[in-house]
Amino acid sequence: MNTKQGLNVAIVGATGAVGVQMLKMLEGSSLPISQLKLLASKRSAGKTQTFKDQSIIVEEAKPAAFEGVDIALFSAGGAVSKQLAPEAVKRGAVVIDNTSAFRMDPEVPLVVPEVNPEALREHKGIIANPNCSTIQMVVALEPLRRKHGLNRVIVSTYQAVSGAGHSAIEELKQQTEAVLNGQEPKTEKFPYPIAFNAIPQIDTFQDNRYTFEEMKMINETKKIMAFPELRVAATCVRLPVAVGHAESVYVELDQEVGVEDALALLADSPGVTVVDDPANLGYPMPMDAAGKKDVFVGRVRKDPDEKKGLHLWIVSDNLLKGAAWNSVQIAETLVQLKIITI
Template identity: 80%
Template sequence: MNKQQGLNVAIVGATGAVGVQMLKMLEGSTLPIAELKLLASKRSVGQTREFKSQTIRVEEARPESFEGIDIALFSAGGAVSKQLAPEAAKRGAVVVDNTSAFRMDPEVPLVVPEVNPEALREHKGIIANPNCSTIQMVVALEPLRQAYELNRVVVSTYQAVSGAGQSAINELTEQTKSVLKGEKTKTDKFPHQIAFNVIPQIDKFQENRYTFEEMKMINETRKIMDDHTLKVAATCVRLPVAVGHAESVYVELGDDKDVSVDEVIELLSKAPGVTVVDDPEHLSYPMPVDAAGKKEVFVGRIRKDLDVKNGLHLWIVSDNLLKGAAWNSVQIAETLVDSGIVKLKG
């Protein structure tokens, strides 16, 4: 792209499922981009992508690729981030990393702009983008935490296959075709057939019998909310849905907090990044099919627990590739500029 006043931005993993969405989010972003560099592995070199009526050629991601880059958005896997993110930061770029490589590093801020934007000021070159399922949950819960405090969170997720990448989407598609034809399915990305099935495992099991995905939600929620005493439990489940994570969330508000459903709906309706869809009379509630392609976190099925006075149930849905990954990363970049943490060149 032609150099002009603004930011030099790089996308690492530009041809992957999240990288493609990062490009789309940047196109509609408020960021003044002077130059955009698209980086990927050797096998993607030479591919081209369109950005604001310009054709950009994909280059191989190398340490020297980050010379002169102001902000680098990473989504090419943890191994790539561990290798190249420090190299980018060493060359003066602020890295926004979408993998789990640095999320629990105490020196790296873990940021959702609607929840803890102030943490960006503590960055030392690398900022972590949280797990997709964590992001949408904390966006919906932060208004409740601010107004009433939180004692406990219990979440069951219903996660789309795109959370495991483009190859997982392809596997769902091919398995669905095979099942409908009465043929045997081939399994690669998932431990079992995902088509017409539900798999109560995302990532590897840990010694405590929780999966790594579940522990990510638990630990990341505490870190983002800066509350390491918060009680959090998670069960993460993969569904045969292409895009859009859904979550059933039970929360216990601060001691003796007894709020009405109307109060909660009013509070969430005013919250940044949240859209309430909750009309039982007209069967209106959030669904992945409606959330796909949208940036918001949708909340519905809001109801009081029948036995616990301060207990509340929510149903939370969001596009895992957008708010859960690409859009949150771009939001972080926008916040860095808007707050003056990253200065424009020229």
């Protein structure tokens, strides 16, 4: 593809919550990088960020900035992706997009490397990174699906405020302080105060009474697993947690499986860490998953009435496996599969 010793990589939205984590994930990545370009909005241009002890100046994200870029990681909002991703592709870059802009486009692969890496071979310049809550769920469910089949998924999520960006974390802090001081909390990012609360709405409501976030989980799960007839329902809830999404997931398999067999299968699966020791209060929590790349699974138990039913508790860092790390993993997999060559 080029004669350089490595790849030219760009991060679009480099100063945002996910962009900052992308930078950190690239530092520890196996991806051979010869040049890193940090791109953001005009107001963020001129700021500096550090990568492997080098100071890099943030540039404005515009079409000309993608000249010579091999891989562009996008996390700057759907409108920016729709505008600039095609421009990056025109200039020879492969785009890995972290927004919902292209996820359901039939021409765009929607990829979780532990689940459907071969879909990367079908890319036409743009690859979509799934929704954070979808990613952690399918990583945990795919080993069960492969061995025992899958026909139904019912998920309730308990999602961290960082899914709504840096400003949402600040709002949680400010609201918490206000409530503790007997003051009225100011609300901007969410429809109601999030401090000391649980809001059963993430994104806008659709005509079918599900939210856009819930429909993302439903539709993306079917696409990633190439399983359009899979029965999926979701309820997505925002909690006053800074980092780390949690999910209560009920699955019905095609075959009955014992808890110990399910745990062994999960423990042997890439990207999964099992924390399941009820006798000693062993189960995963958002505070344990924060800053870690894996998907954590616990509270695995049989349904009391449906012999093919299992309940699982799934936790992951929404900014890492749910966004930045999955994007970088996609880039690494493109190189490992020789879809991109140096």
